[in-house]
Amino acid sequence: MNKLIVISAIAALSSGSALAENLNVGGAVESVCEVSNIATTHYFPALALGNTKTVNFDLKCNDVDGATLTLTTSEGHLQNADHEDRGVGYTAHLTAGPYDFTLSAEDGTNDQSAFQSNGGSNTLATTGVTGMIDLEVTQTPVYAGTYADTLMLTVTAN
Ligand SMILES: [Ca+2]
Ligand SMILES: [Ca+2]
Secondary structure (H helix, E strand, C coil), X not given: CHHHXXXXXXXXXXXXXXXXXXXXXXXXXXXXXXXXXXXXXXXXXXXXXXXXXXXXXXXXXXCCCCEEEEEEECCCCEEECCEEEEEECEEEEEEECCEEEEEEECCCCCCEEEEEEECCCHHHHCCCEEEEEEEEECCCCCCCCCEECCEEEEEEEC
């Protein structure tokens, strides 16, 4: 019974406010979702099982939903320059703030990827976080020659 009385009182009030006008107030903040300060060339002069390299980078993303980080191997391993499917496997372990995942590039299948999504945070949106990719050679090279792969790091706003 009480409830009914309150509702009818509000209805009477709003129908009497003839001068009400709605203002639409809004704004926009530019999207920043990026990886920076990353060196793009890494070379093992005497490629061997167990070789490691650390690639540092900075990550910033101001999407409230956070971001998805993806590592993609173009060749699926370090590919011998003379032969598409003779290669040397490696792993790429990425850590940055809440991100922690590994891409295995060991069987030569092109365009394999690994990814992880995390929610947004003040830190990720303002100062950003530092990250690293630890590369490790996981197979013993058999053939002479040069070996290469293109490893792509992608950051996408959620
Ligand atoms: Ca391949
Ligand atoms: Ca979003």
